[in-house]
Amino acid sequence: MAKTLVFLEHHEGEVQKGSLAVLAKAVQLGEHAGVIAGSGVRAVADGIGGTIWVADDERLAAPLPQPRVDVLAKLVRDEGYDTVLFAQSVLAADVAAGLAARLDAGLNWGLVDFDGERGRAPALQDTVVVDVAWTSPVRIGVFRAGSLDVGEVGGAADVREVTVELEDFSTVAEMVEQAHAEQQGPSIEDADVIVAGGRGLGEPEKFALAEELARALGGAVAATRAVVDAGWYPYSAQVGQTGKTVSPKLYVALGISGAIQHKVGMQGSNVIVAINKDPNAPIFEYSDLGVVGDLHEIVPKLTELVRARRS
């Protein structure tokens, strides 16, 4: 039977929902514990239940991956865990891969399920489902964002302290500024209709096309990370793994390739319409209506037609 350790990611004193869902999965699998690493994080373990290892050290204050690899590697070695599970995040991916290298442990990612032996991971933009296994003594798995229901965990935690020993190279990166949320912007979570723009818009000014269509449809405007990071649109409007999760009645994707990290934020939409000039764009794999064409030609006409219908 598996002896599972779950990495519990936390932010502002709260363990992330995705991590708790993975912990609930581990509870079903048998012997398990969670691990929380940070500075002044003892209270974060309250109310989670079960065995929780706490690594509390000033050098763990910033959510950087490498000192966490040291903490987890020591726990696995000292306590004999054979399975280490993570919920996908920017931090978790780096910790998981660093740990895999450190322990010569097999790493499977993008898991949507795991039964203690095998994992299930859709691959190649979800065009094939792959059942994966591990051949190494220690197994590392990263679950896809939002793939597990948040199960029941809770109760008094049996908190145990971890002695923190860090490698030299693990502590040389430093956080200069953390979790800075740039510009306040529109809220998209409650919108019934979302028109989302990606790099295919061509230039920031062209977001006007998305805005006009959204206005005509009575909806809000969203964006991909590629254009948010490039400064075309505010972070608050970003959909995806590191942005918002939305489930409107209608999601219109303009010039968006449909990367998996975008998909996890909008796949719950009722109806998905995509316009993309590349017939091989992954977004077409999960659109209800896919239109292969130039958005600059189609969108102005579409906006006109919608306006005409509504007036």
Place this chain on the structure above:
Amino acid sequence: MKVAVCVKAVPDAAGGRRLDPATKRLDRSGELAISDFDTYAVEEALKLREAAGEGEVVVVSMGPDRAMDALRKALAMGADRAVLVTDSALEGADALGTARALAGALEKEGADLVLFGQQSADGLGACLWAAVADRLRLPVVSQVSELTVGDGSLTGKRQTEFGYDTIRAPLPAVVAVSDAINTPRYPSLKGIMGAKKKPQETLTADDVGGAAESGTSVVELSPPPPRGEARKLEDDGSAAEAIVEFLVEKRLV
């Protein structure tokens, strides 16, 4: 300054990517191209070399011997040299095996900075850099959308689930860049012509410290769950009308 860039040769998107049911591995028999996401890392390396006015950009890859053709695109963009780790012992290597091979090759290079793309177009693990950094015992910063390098250190800005982080690390270091960091240049005709003459070295598994055993295996492939009726159409000038019809049918306008 010497910058090494890890680039992966992947089956061309237009040719379609599929897993071979017999080997349960990615079918690499078709045309290979450099993974789009890695061209951003190549571009960033070229910009750093140009800003410094000196230095070297070397692209490092692990893959079948035909991958060298794909690496030539990076040389055509302006990279100085290509190193390909290729060996039948590495066929089907998973993240663990790939990280070991790349780390072995990178150790020989001793670059000041090692760049990665944000994810591989076929594997999408978006994590290999962290395994390589651990093997090299170097600091790592991932998903960097703004990078400055100078005075023996780097500063990177990157997006996480909670907002933007700014992280500083001393060189040498490993950095994975996001696809928002720059706009990769197209190779010029002169670049394409010159690429063939640039140094292209191949290494065996033994050269990089031996092949690592994979820690994972693929047990079974199956088709994805069926989707409801989905429609796809090519714009012949009437796409806007077709979309409106669809929205009306779905009672969305």
